[in-house]
Amino acid sequence: MQFDQLLQYTLSGLSTGAIYALIGIGFSIIYNATGIINFAQGEFVMLGGMLTLLFLETLQLPLWAAIPCAIAASTVAGVLFERLAIRPLRKPTPINLVIITIGGSILIRGLAMLAWGKDTHALPPFSGDEPIAIAGATILPQHLWILAITLIIVSVNRFYFYHTISGKAMRACSYNRRAAGLVGIDVRRMVLFSFMISSAMGAVAGIIVAPLTMTAYDVGVMLGLKGFCAAIIGGMSSGLATVIGGLILGVLESLGAGLISSGYKDAIAFIILLLLLFIRPQGLFGKSESERV
Amino acid sequence: MNRDLLKFLAFATMILAAPLAFQGGYLMNVLVFVGIHTMLAIGLNLLLGYAGQISLGHAGFFGLGAYLSGILTTSYAWNPWLALPLSALIVGGVAFLIGFPILKLKGHYLAMATLGLGIIIYIVFNETVELTGGPSGLSGIPNLSIGTFTFDTDVKNYYLIWAVTLGIILLALNLANSRVGRALRAVHDSEVAARVVGVNARLLKVQIFALSAVISSVAGSLYAHTMTFVAPASFGFNFSIELLTMVVIGGLGSIYGSFLGAALLTLLPEFLRAAHDYDIIIYGSLLMVMVMFMPGGLVRGIPDLFKKIFKGRGGADHA
Amino acid sequence: MLEVSGITQIFGGVTALEDVSFRINKGDITGVIGPNGAGKTTLFNIITGIYTQTAGRVTLNDKDVSGLPPEKLARLKMVRTFQNIELFGGMTVLENVMVGLHTRSSSGLLACSLRMPWNRIEEKRIRQEALKWLEFTGITDLADVIAGNLPFGKGRMLEIARALAVEPTIILMDEPAAGLNSQETLGLARLIQQIRALGITVVLVEHDMELVMDICDRIVVLNLGRKLAEGTPREIQENQEVIAAYLGEE
Numbered sequence: 127m128q129f130d131q132l133l134q135y136t137l138s139g140l141s142t143g144a145i146y147a148l149i150g151i152g153f154s155i156i157y158n159a160t161g162i163i164n165f166a167q168g169e170f171v172m173l174g175g176m177l178t179l180l181f182l183e184t185l186q187l188p189l190w191a192a193i194p195c196a197i198a199a200s201t202v203a204g205v206l207f208e209r210l211a212i213r214p215l216r217k218p219t220p221i222n223l224v225i226i227t228i229g230g231s232i233l234i235r236g237l238a239m240l241a242w243g244k245d246t247h248a249l250p251p252f253s254g255d256e257p258i259a260i261a262g263a264t265i266l267p268q269h270l271w272i273l274a275i276t277l278i279i280v281s282v283n284r285f286y287f288y289h290t291i292s293g294k295a296m297r298a299c300s301y302n303r304r305a306a307g308l309v310g311i312d313v314r315r316m317v318l319f320s321f322m323i324s325s326a327m328g329a330v331a332g333i334i335v336a337p338l339t340m341t342a343y344d345v346g347v348m349l350g351l352k353g354f355c356a357a358i359i360g361g362m363s364s365g366l367a368t369v370i371g372g373l374i375l376g377v378l379e380s381l382g383a384g385l386i387s388s389g390y391k392d393a394i395a396f397i398i399l400l401l402l403l404f405i406r407p408q409g410l411f412g413k414s415e416s417e418r419v
Numbered sequence: 420m421n422r423d424l425l426k427f428l429a430f431a432t433m434i435l436a437a438p439l440a441f442q443g444g445y446l447m448n449v450l451v452f453v454g455i456h457t458m459l460a461i462g463l464n465l466l467l468g469y470a471g472q473i474s475l476g477h478a479g480f481f482g483l484g485a486y487l488s489g490i491l492t493t494s495y496a497w498n499p500w501l502a503l504p505l506s507a508l509i510v511g512g513v514a515f516l517i518g519f520p521i522l523k524l525k526g527h528y529l530a531m532a533t534l535g536l537g538i539i540i541y542i543v544f545n546e547t548v549e550l551t552g553g554p555s556g557l558s559g560i561p562n563l564s565i566g567t568f569t570f571d572t573d574v575k576n577y578y579l580i581w582a583v584t585l586g587i588i589l590l591a592l593n594l595a596n597s598r599v600g601r602a603l604r605a606v607h608d609s610e611v612a613a614r615v616v617g618v619n620a621r622l623l624k625v626q627i628f629a630l631s632a633v634i635s636s637v638a639g640s641l642y643a644h645t646m647t648f649v650a651p652a653s654f655g656f657n658f659s660i661e662l663l664t665m666v667v668i669g670g671l672g673s674i675y676g677s678f679l680g681a682a683l684l685t686l687l688p689e690f691l692r693a694a695h696d697y698d699i700i701i702y703g704s705l706l707m708v709m710v711m712f713m714p715g716g717l718v719r720g721i722p723d724l725f726k727k728i729f730k731g732r733g734g735a736d737h738a
Numbered sequence: 739m740l741e742v743s744g745i746t747q748i749f750g751g752v753t754a755l756e757d758v759s760f761r762i763n764k765g766d767i768t769g770v771i772g773p774n775g776a777g778k779t780t781l782f783n784i785i786t787g788i789y790t791q792t793a794g795r796v797t798l799n800d801k802d803v804s805g806l807p808p809e810k811l812a813r814l815k816m817v818r819t820f821q822n823i824e825l826f827g828g829m830t831v832l833e834n835v836m837v838g839l840h841t842r843s844s845s846g847l848l849a850c851s852l853r854m855p856w857n858r859i860e861e862k863r864i865r866q867e868a869l870k871w872l873e874f875t876g877i878t879d880l881a882d883v884i885a886g887n888l889p890f891g892k893g894r895m896l897e898i899a900r901a902l903a904v905e906p907t908i909i910l911m912d913e914p915a916a917g918l919n920s921q922e923t924l925g926l927a928r929l930i931q932q933i934r935a936l937g938i939t940v941v942l943v944e945h946d947m948e949l950v951m952d953i954c955d956r957i958v959v960l961n962l963g964r965k966l967a968e969g970t971p972r973e974i975q976e977n978q979e980v981i982a983a984y985l986g987e988e
Contacts, residue, residue: 163527214711220526222710224473225667228660229706236700347656351538354531389546396535403532404520590851597850597857598836598843598864605826605837611788612824612897616904617812617841626847 130262135384136377137260141269141338143376144276147369148331149353151283152324154364157357158300159320162223166207166231167328168350169238173200174329175341176238179247189250197329203234204325208318231346238343249336272334279327280369287364296320348392352379355399361409371409423592430588430675434581438574446689447573451645453685454580455638460665460677461584461591462634467663468671469600470627471607472522473530475659476537480632482544482654483510484639486551489560489649494550499563503640507633514632518625537659544651556650563644576645583641587634591674603627604672657699664702668709670716679717739764739939740785740816740908745794747780747963754780755963758794762908762956767930767940769950771974772960773983778943779821781960782912786818787811798908812841817901818910821943823893827886831877831896834885835868838903842867868903875899875929891922898929908939915946927953951975959983 149171156164177199181192211230215222252271257264287293298306299316307313332341332349339345352375357363359371375395383391402409441447463477487506491497521532544551551557562571563579570579594600605613606620614620643649661684669680688698713720740762747755755777762768770778783789785796787808795804798814806814826834843864845857872878875895880888885896894914901909914930915923927949934940944950950957951971959966959974961983967974974980 163531165530211707211711216711217714221467221471221473221671222714224475224527224530225663225706225710228475228663229703229710232660232699232703233707234703236697236703240697240700351531351534358531387546390542393539393542396539399535400521400532400539403524403528407524407528593853594847594851597853597861598840598845599847599850601829601833601837602840604829604833608826608828609824611808612820612826613837614808615786615812615818615824616838616900617809618837619809630847 131384132381133261134263135380137263137265137269139377139380140373141265141272141376142335142380143356143373144272144369145331145335145349145372146352146356146375147372148276148279148327149349150356150360150368150372151280151364152327152331153354153357154360154362154368155296155327156320156324157362158364159296160212160317161303162212162227163354164321164324165224165227165350166234167324167353168346168348169231169234170200170204170325170328170346171332171349171353172238172341172343172346173203173234173325174332175249175336175345176242176247176332176343177329178249178333178336179242179341182249189252193333196333197326200329201322201326204321205318207234207325208321212317212321213314231350235343235346242343244343246340246342248340249333251337252334266338268334268337272338275330275334276369279330280365284365292319351399352395355395355402358399358402358407359409363409367409423596426675427589427592430678431585434585435578438577447577449685449689451573451577451580453682454577454584455642455645456662456665456681456685457678458580458584458587458638458641459635459662460669460681461587461674462631462638463662464666464669464671464674464677465591465594465603465634466627466631467666468673469595469603469607470624472624472628473526474533474628474631475530475656475663476533476535476540477631477635477662478654478656478658479537479540480510480514480635481639481642481658482540482649482651483513484636485643485649485654486544486557486639487636488640489557489643490550492561492644493557493559499561499640499644503637506640507636510636511629511633515625515629518628519621522621522624522628534656534659538656541651541655544654551651554651556648558648560643560647560649562647563641570644580641580645583637587637588674588678595674599623660706661702664706668705668717670718670720673716673718676716676718683717739799740941741795741797742781742785743795743797745781745784745796746792747777747784747789748792753963755784755791758960758963758965760958760965760968762939762941764907764939765934765937766955767934767942767953769954769957770941770943770960771945771947771950771957772966775962776960777963778960779912782818782910782943786816786910812904812906815904815907816910817904817906817908819894819897819901819912819914821912821916823890823897825885825888825893825896827884829885830882831885831888832865832868832872832881834896835871835900835903836864838871838900839864839867841904871899871903874902874932876925890917891919894918894922894926895929898933902933902938906938908941909933910941910943912943913945914942915944915949923949 149167152167153164156162174196177196178192181187181195182189187195207230211226215226251266251268253267255266257266287297295306295311296316296319298311299313303313356372356375357368359374360368375398378398379391379394382394437450438447459477459481463474466472466474484506487509488499488502491502492499521529524532545554562569564570570576602613602618602623605618606623610620665680665684666677668683669676669678709716743759745755745758758781770781772778780789784791787806790805795802797803798816803811803814826837843860845860849857869878869881872881875898877892877895877899880892888896915926918926923946930940930953954971956969957971957974958968959980966983967977967980
């Protein structure tokens with residue numbers, strides 16, 4: 127096991143990990159604002175990539191225009207999802223919420239399959255595909271894009287949640303919804319915002335990774351689950367902890383695939399997920415909660 | 420109590436007489452699957468509808484039963500009638516052990532954990548090629564037979580499968596109205612109150628989880644011997660969702676509802692043959708619509724609907 | 739019969755209970771009172787195994803039961819009712835009480851699914867005994883009503899019937915009079931005395947002073963997580979510190 131091989135796995139793992147982190151933050155934002163785990167989160171990731179393709183090829187827009195349009199369209203999808211699936215729910219028990227978000231994810235996936243078929247599609251990389259050498263390992267420019275954009279988004283997130291009124295209002299909702307409502311915060315609007323932000327972030331994640339891994343109608347399932355795993359590692363934080371969670375997951379997965387077996391690559395994430403849920407469900411960084419009866 | 424028995428006998432009669440009405444043909448094959456799916460749906464319903472615990476990985480137990488029976492009877496030339504109960508025992512044991520840590524989780528976390536479990540099992544099926552044949556599957560699984568009588572036609576398999584399914588329906592009905600069934604429903608309604616009067620909620624949940632897994636395993640073994648061929652694709656996440664849809668549509672907590680849901684979701688694709696690719700959209704829409712408008716499933720929703728429609732006419736309609 | 743010694747409970751940075759100790763005598767009706775936030779329900783939750791205390795011990799009949807979960811305590815014949823009644827809303831009133839007989843029956847998964855003969859006999863017995871308890875609390879006519887549809891007062895009675903079905907030696911009631919009108923409260927007082935007449939020790943957390951002073955043999959007063967006083971109703975009524983604690987709060 128040579129150093130440069132190790133480095134290679136680690137670097138590509140960091141880049142996939144960044145994607146998981148973005149998706150995981152999306153899960154956390156909705157969960158913190160509403161208590162709901164949005165099983166459909168992965169589908170917004172898928173929509174990001176697929177919609178970019180739509181704007182790029184069908185509508186012949188240049189890449190720098192297609193991307194914002196795709197993000198906007200995904201956000202609209204997020205709004206529709208919240209309005210049509212979540213809000214009208216009469217009995218929001220955990221089982222019903224799980225079923226509805228699963229149903230929604232299947233529906234979105236099915237519509238995507240109808241629209242674009244089952245083939246995989248490639249998105250052009252943002253700035254070419256000349257490999258860059260770093261200490262014996264090679265990475266592609268797209269990897270740098272991923273890391274850079276993730277950094278930017280996480281920073282913007284932090285700024286939003288800690289330094290703007292609206293962001294602070296959302297945090298208030300996550301700590302105590304009733305109290306937030308009582309001090310005049312429009313909780314329902316916060317719920318909507320959380321879906322909008324999460325679907326936008328998910329779409330971005332899908333767009334920046336698509337040039338590397340191709341995109342298809344069903345990429346959302348696995349990506350969503352792994353993003354969820356990152357969120358669990360991070361204790362459902364919408365900030366640094368989940369980022370670290372995603373990176374850890376990405377690197378472990380990459381190392382596992384490279385050193386042990388690539389067929390079991392996907393299993394690694396789920397084994398980690400199960401172990402965490404069994405042993406430390408509050409994540410590596412969360413504090414255990416005591417329940418008040 | 421007698422009313423329930425009559426209902427069951429009427430149902431059993433309908434099931435046993437069905438082949439006479441359909442006289443063999445392609446539909447018989449589908450009806451065999453309705454039987455298998457009903458078994459699976461009931462197993463899941465005991466866990467989800469009665470005990471209130473979500474599982475999105477039940478296809479995994481189904482697959483384990485199928486593969487265990489398949490491997491034992493092909494690579495090791497075991498007698499299928501021995502392989503079936505052994506597989507069920509193994510799957511039940513695994514479920515029992517895993518049940519303890521997994522059922523400590525609730526709601527979304529439990530859903531994700533069972534999802535993860537199901538996917539891990541699916542990946543194992545795909546990757547352990549020497550044992551399972553990998554993605555191309557395992558073939559040459561023998562039909563079940565008693566002496567010289569072999570279950571090798573759709574009609575024979577229909578009766579075999581439905582004999583078992585009817586037995587399971589009876590067991591489930593008995594369970595529902597018993598001490599254990601009440602304890603289960605109590606845990607579902609208020610776990611803390613159940614514990615306060617002495618119900619060991621944790622153990623009970625694990626027991627039902629294991630029972631549910633055993634039923635799924637038996638269904639899997641029977642499936643393997645009926646099809647003589649199994650492949651991982653039948654045991655993935657999509658099928659787990661299909662099972663969930665069957666239970667939800669039929670009605671959580673209703674045994675006959677599970678039959679209804681299973682029948683609907685097995686027969687519907689046959690009638691929408693051309694729309695094969697649309698099935699995933701239909702499942703998604705059905706799930707959402709049911710949860711939004713008929714949370715009690717068809718078994719409760721349809722009678723309620725009738726009552727609403729006929730109420731306006733001032734009629735005392737006994738729906 | 740029941741002894742609490744040195745119970746301390748700390749949640750995060752808040753000390754909910756500090757070094758609380760007292761003894762409950764067998765056959766007594768004991769009231770636990772105190773201003774809001776005194777820690778009464780927390781204490782109850784600790785005694786009945788729902789919380790685990792930070793320090794201290796709970797002893798039942800000289801057996802250390804600290805940290806035992808509720809289901810084990812039920813087998814040791816200690817049972818409780820809840821402030822916000824916890825009914826099995828999807829089941830009938832009768833079925834609710836039948837669940838109360840869980841520890842007094844034994845058919846397992848196999849026996850139940852196969853309807854073994856001893857299971858059938860046991861079912862009949864469970865039904866009959868459950869009906870007895872419905873009669874005791876005066877709700878026999880509601881036997882087939884779905885518990886979730888009951889008016890609050892009847893729901894209280896159901897919860898008590900269900901608890902009694904365990905045939906406990908000690909029952910702890912968390913604010914049983916909460917939400918009851920004065921007539922229902924009188925009925926409750928009578929019921930509690932009938933429960934004691936069966937030989938069951940009763941411990942109540944209550945805010946309704948009239949009820950407490952009326953039926954309790956002994957009273958324990960908590961304030962701000964500490965035991966303030968202990969004694970007969972008259973002693974408590976004349977206790978200056980207790981009066982100050984209540985008046986000071988108003």
